[in-house]
Amino acid sequence: xxxxxxxxxxxxxxxxxxxxxxxxxxxxxxxxxxxxxxxxxxxxxxxxxxxxxxxxxxxxxxxxxxxxxxxxxxxxxxxxxxxxxxxxxxxxxxxxxxxxxxxxxxxxxxxxxxxxxxxxxxxxxxxxxxxxxxxxxxxxxxxxxxxxxxxxxxxxxxxxxxxxxxxxxxxxxxxxxxxxxxxxxxxxxxxxxxxxxxxxxxxxxxxxxxxxxxxxxxxxxxxxxxxxxxxxxxxxxxxxxxxxxxxxxxxxxxxxxxxxxxxxxxxxxxxxxxxxxxxxxxxxxxxxxxxxxxxxxxxxxxxxxxxxxxxxxxxxxxxxxxxxxxxxxxxxxxxxxxxxxxxxxx
Numbered sequence: 001x002x003x004x005x006x007x008x009x010x011x012x013x014x015x016x017x018x019x020x021x022x023x024x025x026x027x028x029x030x031x032x033x034x035x036x037x038x039x040x041x042x043x044x045x046x047x048x049x050x051x052x053x054x055x056x057x058x059x060x061x062x063x064x065x066x067x068x069x070x071x072x073x074x075x076x077x078x079x080x081x082x083x084x085x086x087x088x089x090x091x092x093x094x095x096x097x098x099x100x101x102x103x104x105x106x107x108x109x110x111x112x113x114x115x116x117x118x119x120x121x122x123x124x125x126x127x128x129x130x131x132x133x134x135x136x137x138x139x140x141x142x143x144x145x146x147x148x149x150x151x152x153x154x155x156x157x158x159x160x161x162x163x164x165x166x167x168x169x170x171x172x173x174x175x176x177x178x179x180x181x182x183x184x185x186x187x188x189x190x191x192x193x194x195x196x197x198x199x200x201x202x203x204x205x206x207x208x209x210x211x212x213x214x215x216x217x218x219x220x221x222x223x224x225x226x227x228x229x230x231x232x233x234x235x236x237x238x239x240x241x242x243x244x245x246x247x248x249x250x251x252x253x254x255x256x257x258x259x260x261x262x263x264x265x266x267x268x269x270x271x272x273x274x275x276x277x278x279x280x281x282x283x284x285x286x287x288x289x290x291x292x293x294x295x296x297x298x299x300x301x302x303x304x305x306x307x308x309x310x311x312x313x314x315x316x317x318x319x320x321x322x323x324x325x326x327x328x329x330x331x332x333x334x335x336x337x338x339x340x341x342x343x344x345x346x
Contacts, residue, residue: 003027006029006172009034009079011081012034013035013040013065014035014083014283016108017082018050019054019145019146019148019149022057022060023148023173024080024172026060026151028062031060032065033066038067044063044065053145054146076103078104078105078169079105079106081106081107081108082108085109085111085123085286086284086289088124092128096127096128096132100132103128104136105137106137106138106139107136108138110286111290112194112297114289114293114296117293119190119194121136134165135162136160136161138190139158140192140244141154141245141248142156142252143155143252144258147258151177152177154177155180155181155248156178157245158170158180159182159183160186166182185240187234188237188245191227191230192241192249192250194286196223196249198290198291198308199227199254200254201261201264202310203254204254204259204262204264207266209325216254220250226306226307227246228246230298264277264285264287265287271321291312291315310324310328
């Protein structure tokens with residue numbers, strides 16, 4: 001397909017930011033990949049690799065690494081924000097100080113901020129002055145960086161309040177390996193992408209305990225139910241949760257060894273405590289932080305989220321992982337169809 005070639009800055013040189021930089025580079029765009037570690041940026045520019053995050057992958061030569069945020073943003077109209085949720089406000093403040101012209105910000109992180117209970121698009125709108133923000137677009141769906149970097153077939157969704165901009169971002173990314181759909185439900189796309197990490201932690205715990213496929217299938221199914229209940233209360237369309245940002249992302253995150261949330265849960269199930277798990281991972285596990293936010297949201301919206309509630313106790317109240325799963329199995333009996341009917345009535 002014929003496309004307009006753009007200069008794009010990807011903010012965050014971790015595995016996902018690097019993989020998306022590769023997609024953009026494959027489409028002929030000039031990509032600036034920003035990271036705060038000079039050694040990593042030198043490796044990207046000199047060797048065209050990012051071994052810590054994507055071992056044995058050669059990066060296209062039209063990806064240029066930057067350690068200066070100011071230089072990375074010069075002459076740029078579109079940025080891809082690929083950093084952990086906890087770092088977003090700080091980086092946005094730096095970006096706002098450096099800009100005089102409005103930006104389109106594509107965020108690809110998956111989380112909810114505890115206490116404020118804001119989705120990432122809301123955090124961006126809060127931190128960026130209105131005159132410096134053209135639009136916010138979210139990109140989400142079942143997509144492991146390791147597979148995207150190998151150019152394996154991947155399908156995602158983009159959403160925005162401004163669907164014309166969402167369609168432009170669709171054109172920016174789409175190619176024969178990376179298919180992009182649009183979805184007008186930004187609330188549902190963000191909620192599905194964030195909360196699936198909670199269920200992936202629980203699925204990892206189940207696998208770590210050796211409970212097998214039956215238990216994991218139940219966790220995924222019931223997890224989708226509670227994600228949907230909360231999402232609809234927050235204004236999302238129920239249909240979104242049957243799509244890429246819902247069940248699609250949930251399945252891949254709960255079943256793949258590439259999933260850092262599944263891996264973290266697996267370690268918890270095998271007896272490690274939370275701090276040991278986080279130390280061993282060496283990368284951000286968004287599901288831990290999101291569990292706290294989802295627990296708060298469940299209370300705010302008066303939504304039953306039993307998996308989230310038990311996981312919260314395992315992570316933050318020192319409840320044993322096996323005891324937590326046993327608590328889930330011992331819940332009062334109910335009718336599955338009544339539960340589904342209540343969800344649609346809400």
